[in-house]
Amino acid sequence: MANATDVAETNAPARKLPVEANIFLVLIGIAVFFEILGWIVKGDTFLFNPQRLLIMVLQVSIIGLLAIGVTQVIITGGIDLSSGSVLALSAMVAASFAQTSDYTRAVFPMFTDMPFLVPVLAGIAVGALAGFINGSLIAYTAIPPFIATLGMMVTARGLARYYTKGQPISLLSEEYMWLGSGTIPVIIFLMAAFIFHIALRFTRYGKFTYATGANVQAAKVSGINVGRHLIKVYTLAGLLAGLGGVVAAARAGSGQGGMGLAYELDAIAAAVIGGTSLAGGVGRITGTVIGTIILGTMMSGFTFLGIDAYIQDIVKGGIIVAAVVADQYRQRKRAKV
């Protein structure tokens, strides 16, 4: 029990609500905004439509998987630009092992009608490998994460298209496509979020991730093998992008080299809107989940109001910038304390 005078002496600010509470209020605000506009413009409810609520999350589940990975990368003070391309490559590889033998021109005629787990594990493994390469480049060549993952972004996209010379891979097994059906992608997203929320909060992996991002030099002096830790974080981000690819191919019923185009930016946006600081050391999966749902709500809201897709992008860009400005503001306020 600290005594009362000690408390008074340190003059600490009163405990504030967690950042997530603020982000959640933003989400509520946006939803209410669309609800009101809905009644004015269309005379219809926006929120009280279960079907729409499901789609709201469903359409961003895959971006959400990428966002969970990139959140961890950003907490270490890095960035991952490759997740959208890695998703495409993983989707292609997974789809190529998920084809049925009904298709005479399968990519691997000898690997048709494979059990469900084969394409799933293949896709995840490819993603993890791409992430491992990202992490190794950053740890051992000391090039900035921006450049390493930019290289991977271009390379993985090229590989995804080269894999079948640009042809889509279709006629996937029913079993495999179950992964993309109904609410399954949402469940996968929320399960991944739960697992990594626990990992960041309660494991050594999580503590080292925050420490590395908060002060890399102090982390090294404290005995953390920072290089090896970064490889872990980037590998997991790649693994999540691979999982995203597996789900994306299942949902689309085919693998296409152009899948997930610019998803990495939406994923970064979801993380940043959710309170993850690009300066490193700060961020939570719960915030990222809310950030992801904010993106989904905006997409649904604009579609509901019949607003042009181009305008959606314009507004989305503004919101991303606003989120970063808010983060900078928080940092500056902190620096003054």
Place this chain on the structure above:
Amino acid sequence: MFENVNFDLRAGEILGVAGLVGSGRTNVAETIYGVTPATGGSISVFGETVEIKTPAEAMGHGMALLTEDRKDTGLFMMLDIQENMQIALLSQDHVKAGFVAESAVSKLCTEMSEALRVKTPGMNERIENLSGGNQQKVLIGRWLLTKPRILILDEPTRGIDVGAKAEIHKLITKLAGEGVAVLMISSEMPEVLGMSDRVMVMHEGHVTGILDRAEADQVSVMRLASN
């Protein structure tokens, strides 16, 4: 950027390292501890010649380094007190199947915080809200939790208030009394002279002398430091 720096550090003694800024004192400490790679030379710990290439290896040999610049290379500003204090401990112990043994670690940190009399409303307080002296105590606590046998302190009381300074001095003396070997770099003459059993003086990357407590005074140290 130093050469021919040869010295012994004995269990239970405080070896002060004096010298002007830029004389290579911090460099020696960081090289011993594996922060900066060594280009030559050898280190033996308790009679055994060891090769130390990373801080983790140094910690494995019972070393701890309190760095010179606590903001730059010590503190995790956006994290709380416990997160700052437990980190070195976690890289060695108190982890089961990847999960931190939270209740045990929390108890250790709280006890350490109380023992060092860190003034804070709680262990979840962000470290940036603490005064310099209290921040320094948390960093010292980080290292004491690893039970070091060799404690390297680089400017342990720089920029902290008089009260905390006296407490830290008392603590260092107590640790040496318990058998910890302390290497203390300091630019404050009264600190070096008042605390050290022996004083090693450096000048431009060379050791210019190692003085016993009896022969070390302002004049003799300054003469060796400016050579």
